[in-house]
Amino acid sequence: MVPLTVNGVSHEFDGDPNMPILWYLRDELGLAGTKFGCGMALCGACTVHIDGRAIRACVTPVSAADSKEVTTIEGLDPDGNHPVQRAWRSHNVPQCGYCQSGQIMQAASLLAENPAPSDEEVIDGMQGNICRCGTYQRIFAAVRTAASEV
Amino acid sequence: MAQITHVSRRQFIQSTGLGAVLVLGAQIRQNSIFAVARAQSATSVQPNLFVSIDSDGTVTITCSRSEMGQGVRTGIPMILADELEADWSRVKIWQAPGDETKYDPAGKDGQNTDGSRSTRHHFEIMRELGASARNLLERAAAEEWGVDASEVYTKHHRLYHTSSGRSFDFGELVDAAANLSLPTGGNAPAPRLKHPSEWKYIGKDLPVVDNFDMSTGGAVYGADVSLPGMKIAVIARSPVYRGRVRSFDATEALQVSGVEQVIEIPAMADDTPTEFRALGGVAVIGTNTWSVMEGRSKLEIEWDDGPFTAHDSSTFDDALRESARRGGSVIRRRGDVDEALSTADSVVESEYFVPYLVHTPMEPPVALVDATARPVQVWAATQAPNETRQYVAEALGLEKTDVECHITLLGGSFGRKSKPDFACEAAILSEAVGAPVRVQWTREDEVRNGYYHAASAQYIKAGLDASGNVTAWHHSAAWPSLMALWAPDVKAASTLEAGLGLIDLPYNNIPNLQIETGEADAMIRVGWYRSVNNIQHAFATNCFVNELAAAADRDPLEFMLGLIGDADEMDLTEDGVEEIWNYGDSIDDWPIMPKRLSNVLRTVAQKSGYGKQMADGHGLGLACHRSFHSYVATAVHVVVRDNGSLHVPQVDVAIDCGRYVNPEGVRKQIEGAVVFGHTIARHGKITTSRGVVEQSNFHDYPLTRIGDTPLDVRVEIVDDYVHLRSCGVGEPGVPPYAPALANAIFAATGKRHRALPLTDDAISI
Structure with a gap:
């Protein structure tokens, strides 16, 4: 058990x-x-x-x-309004959306540990999450935006 | 435009038999799309199959296309909402199931979402559907007010009486509209369409309707649908294509907690074409995905490897190269290349190779089928719901009409989920166990047992005169044809595949051209993959033209523009081409227009700062390509380090896709296409050994990650031809990327690369 x-x-x-x-x-x-x-x-x-x-x-x-x-x-948030989720929507990140749960959870964890990551730290932190639709540019921007709000 | 619209509308009504369908008008969503509804319920009216309006004013628009990330659930409804004058914030989307008799309003593609054709095939009909619904509401309002309909207009979800200023919300007219008489089919006057200057959504940025669900885990994909009593299955399939189970021992598999049954799915008969049928194998069925995966790993299976063990990249790739050099089937001829080459001042020749690729959508194929129900119920992440019905019905010995297919969101697809073999597997298993069954493919299944983008070789030889003008271009290509899915012995290239950037070679100003294809054996499932053969054709043509520019000591941009020219149209019939596929569309409606290709190329050169001084190790490469009727030019700025590792600080893309609906959607597709192209350029390579695919997951079939992706992709939507018909967007961004990168690497290093992928080892100086 x-x-x-x-x-x-x-x-x-x-x-x-x-x-x-x-x-x-x-x-x-x-x-x-x-x-x-x-x-x-x-x-x-x-x-x-x-x-x-x-x-x-x-x-x-x-x-x-x-x-x-x-x-x-x-x-992650009772109303789906965690800063990372809001940033994801404001940057229109998702295409198919399938990887985005994982991307968002990764980004939320990254920002919880490091609220002000450098660009390199964002890339390192998100390196393990693949997006086949290729939304990385918006993921990167959304993490930067969320970092400014966390 | 009105006349064209009217014709298509009549054709549709004829094709669906409006009169008979009207009998069903009282049933929700059962009437012809143009039938004005009677009361559908006490609280809603359904002007046609693509829109219904509730008494609270909520407008529900039907999406009959599959959403796989291209934004179709937003883009297509936007068109209807615009003509309806609906308030987008009060619009909901309803996903239609597979039924081409109702939900293929353009009558062009059977609800298959592929070929980058949703917008171009639905732009006009969605406008008509929205306008006809608006017209119904205007007539209802006119009756309520006792005025002539010409005195009524619609604005942002309200009907207004011009002179009195009285108004109704859409919801207030539901009862009145429901009581209106039906229009008389093809004789009904076509409702007025808005002038483009009146559009409120078409051409404006809108976020996708699924944004919230996709950011909160609420979006429903193929594996997210469950049914009471449902079982879960994974299947061990033959490592070699068309192999079969000789014998198996499930003793240990059945001991895994949660595993309930092990069932063999018979392989197809040897003479049955593969198409989208179940491959066969041994299925492990249980209550938990992990349990059945564990169970599968404990199966002991002896395989009969079947006829394709000789499929080995070490020899197959060379056979393709030889076939490309041999050519044989001339598909386009202008002038006399042999004569021109023999008298050329210099001759340049090169060979290009692009390997097999596999789709790797983040969601592997998955489908849920309840074969105990009638009609049989299918929930699938599918691009092709009606072919899913067809093949599931065949697998169960039923008629297509005995099968219903509900479409979930697709967690990516890129062509893979056009092929419903996975739904056939679920159907067969569901029937066998007498319960609903979800078949889950693992990543290994998807990589090893996929439908593969055809490996290809190309051989090109060109002649230059003393001034550096290209006098002849002789191009020959070989690849295994995807048509072998239906005709296994076919060795010849198809018109469809040759039409993807080969026969329509854009260098219209070369006086002598010869394009031919060689034969190849299809020894694996070959299937279409985002932008299909355009990938290799754009790669070879754009890289080779860059080689010619260097040989002629000319600037590549000026050189390319000179070869493409600025003609209004390129007429392939003048070069003896009798059959041009043209993406399934009329060449009159979507001609090949060199001036549009030159235009995007000039645009991207200007936007990217082409021609500026670059630092050592930096290079800017250009490529351009027409595909799916769109014109795309890409400029890649690369930085190459000594060890061959590279960085792409900036990518500029110019796209002319004619009339576009959601520019934000266009930008997103192009951004994604660049990343997709980067994976093809840098990583993608499937190989076989003794018939077995050697890759299995993302460690040996890597995809572009955030650390190696271009992060500054700038998209320019070129508006010069926006008044022309909509063209494709989902795929055309892919083909120019790899050649632009290769040309950039040449600019940075002086080294040519003629085979994909462009690995660090290959590039290192």
């Missing part, structure tokens, strides 16, 4: 503790905002927070969240 909190709600996970958090969120809890992209921590589509820090949910087992707080895109 793995006790954990997901978006503020307490859960007791009684499955295989090796199950990646991604599939617990999507298939067991029905939190579909976190996406599957590669299964190997190569693309960042599955990024969620454990105790506020970005992790790749496709390779992180539920056991790693034992007694911890998992936050997904659905729980």
Whole structure:
């Protein structure tokens, strides 16, 4: 039994503790905002927070969240108005949108740890998140905008 | 324009049999698109299949195209909303399911969202649909006021009586409009369309309608739909194309917690064309995606590798090169290239190669099918809902009309999700287990068992006279044809593929031209990929013309402009071309216009500061290309370091796409196309060994990331021909990027690169 909190709600996970958090969120809890992209921590589509820090949910087992707080895109802000989310909309970042949950969670974690990142730090921080539609230019601008508001 | 509109409208009504459809008029969304609704319910009216209006004034516009990031759920409804004079903030979008008898209003593409054609095929019909709905409301208001309809006008969601100033909100007219008589089909007068100067949304920036959902995790993609009792499946497929299961042992797989069943999907019969059918394999089915993935990894399968184990890049690539040199099938001929080459002052020849590529949308293919329901229910991230219905029906031994297909958002696609093999798999499994089944492809599945952009070789030979004028251009290309999906033995290039930037070689001022194609074996699933063969054709032509400019000691910009010229139109029939595909459209409606290509090239040169002094290691490269009727020129500024690593500080793109709807959408597509092009230029390479694709995921099939992407992409939408028909936007930004980069690298280093990708190793000095 793995006790954990997901978006503020307490859960007791009684499955295989090796199950990646991604599939617990999507298939067991029905939190579909976190996406599957590669299964190997190569693309960042599955990024969620454990105790506020970005992790790749496709390779992180539920056991790693034992007694911890998992936050997904659905729980980042009750109204969807986290500064990063607002910046994403004001820059019209998404195209297909599929990677954007992960991008936003990564950016939110980056700014929580480093509220005033340099350009290089933004690029380093977002390097693990692939956007196949190629929205990087707007992602970069949106992170800069969000940094000015965090 | 009115006359053209009227004709198309009549054709549509004829093609759908308006009279019969009207019988169904009382059912919501069951009437012909031009049938004015009777009361659809107590609280709404539906002037046609593409718009309904609720009594609270909410306007719901139908989107019948698939959204995969190109902004179609915003762009197409914008056109209708504009003509309706709706307030965009009171518009909702309803995603139509697959049904080409209702939701293909232009009657041109069966609801297939591909070929960069949504806007160009829907611009006029969406205007008509919006105008006809506005006309209905105006007639309703006129009746309510007891005045002539000519005294009523519509402005921003309200109807006004000209002389009295009385007004109604749209919602207040629902009952009155619902009671209006139906127009009499093709004899109904065409409603007045707004003059472009009256447009309120067309040509203006709007954010996409899904912006909020996409930033909050609420957007629904293929894997986000669930049904009660649903099972989840992953499938082990043959590593070699058209291989089949010889035997398998599922003992260990079935021991994995959450795995419930292991089922073999039979391979196609040997003589069945692949098309979009299920490949076959061994499916592991259960309740959790991770469980079935774990189960699949424990399967013991012995494969019969089938007929394509000789497909090996080490030999296949050379065979393509040889075929390109051999040529054989002449598709365009002007003058006499042999004679011109024999008398040329100098001859330049080069060979170009572009490898297989695979789509890698961030969302791998996924579909949910309930084959126990009638009609069968499909939820899929699909570009082609009606072909999905067709192939699912075939897989289940049913009729297409027995299958309904609901379209989710697509987490990227780039051509992959035009091919509904994954929905067929889900259908077969759903029938077998008697429950709804979601088939989830993994990244490895997508990379190893995909539909691949054709590898290609090109050989070009040109003659120059003593003044550096090009007197002859002999171009030959070879690639395995995507037509082999339907005709497996086909070796010849198709008219469609040759029409993607090869037969329409833009250098109209060269007096002697010969373009031909060689044969190639299709030994893998070849399928279309964003901008398709334009990628390699634009690469070779733009790089080779740059080589010629250097050989002639001329500036590349001036040289290219001289070859393209400023003719109004290029007539390929004069060069003996009898059949030009022209992206499926009439050449009269969308002619090839050299002056527009020159125009974007001049524009991008000016915007990018072409001609300015560059520091050592810096270079500016140009390329231009017409595709999907649009004209795009790209300027890449590159900085090359000694180790071959490079940095692209700035990219300028000029696009002339005729009449555009949402300029913000155009900019986004071009920005994305540059990144897509950067992946092709720098990373993309699929290879095979003994028939097996050697790559599997993003470690060995890398994509451009934020750290190597151009971050300063400047898009200039060229307005000079905005009065002409809409052209494609989703794809045309891709082809010019790689050659512009290669030409920039030459400008920076003096080194030529004739094969993609342009890896650091290749570039290092």
